[in-house]
Amino acid sequence: MLNRIQNYWIPAFKDKTLNSIAKADLKNFSLSLAEKGLAPGSINKTMIAGKTALGWAYQEGMISVNPADGLLRFSGESKKRGVLTPQEAALVFGATWNDNRAYTANLLAITTGLRSGEVLALRKSDIGISENILYIRHSWAYTDGLKSPKNGEERKIPLLPEVREHLMELLKENPHEGDDPFIFYGASQDKPMCNRLMLEGLKEACRAAGIEPAGRGIVFHSHRHYYAARMADRMTAEQVSRITGHKSKAVFEEYADHIITENLEAAGAIGAEVFGNIIGFRKGA
16 A cells, blocks of 8 residues: 555645645546556555545544545456466576576466565575475565565465575575575665566566567466466365465365365475476576
8 A cells, every 4th residue: 555655646646735635636646547557456446545544634633624535436447467378388488588586586476376575575594494395474565574475374385396496596696695585685685676677577588489468468466377277277276275375265264274284295296297388498597
């Protein structure tokens, strides 16, 4: 939410006082977001961020009228997020990547279903020492730093041996000193790389493979859908959700700890087969 305030609300309303904001300003603001290319869902989330603040200001007596009262949600068809086919994925990960961190981040995401914030938050201690396991303990946001994963639940996931090797390579490349460094290191020791680097690397690889990412709706989060779709062909939805961290139905909560060990082993074995076409075909560094 803070990102939306900083990226959209502050630039648009920095010269206005709270009392001077009118409903017409909010309507025009929502239209400007659409002109920037934001999907209806993103527009509504952005509007909620500011409307919440305005509602609080009204309740506290800071403004006499809440201009957001009665403001309708932005309607329209949301853009569908694109997903690569297995053949396309092989071409993308076989293309030349100019940054090892971008390549490894995308490879990790498509073979584990991790969210971008979970990828960026990974540190040396999150890699299993004697087993091909990755511990998901945090997520990273540039406004908040390290925080709990989405849904507030830590988990562990299977890590393909080939992907583990790439992570270890990044640790060796890391120019920063420290006992527990970020795997996807950034310009300073206390922050990982910018998430935009992951997306730009993906876009370049897609174009090199003859795929236009914008036209297809291919983004970093597409990897999460790819993973879920491929694994769902071989595992139950409940098993996949334990790996991806999707919130499961309450009925499964009672035996979550019991199912996870065998789930990890099964997912690791299946993942080796499912993602074999995109492992080990890298052409560039």
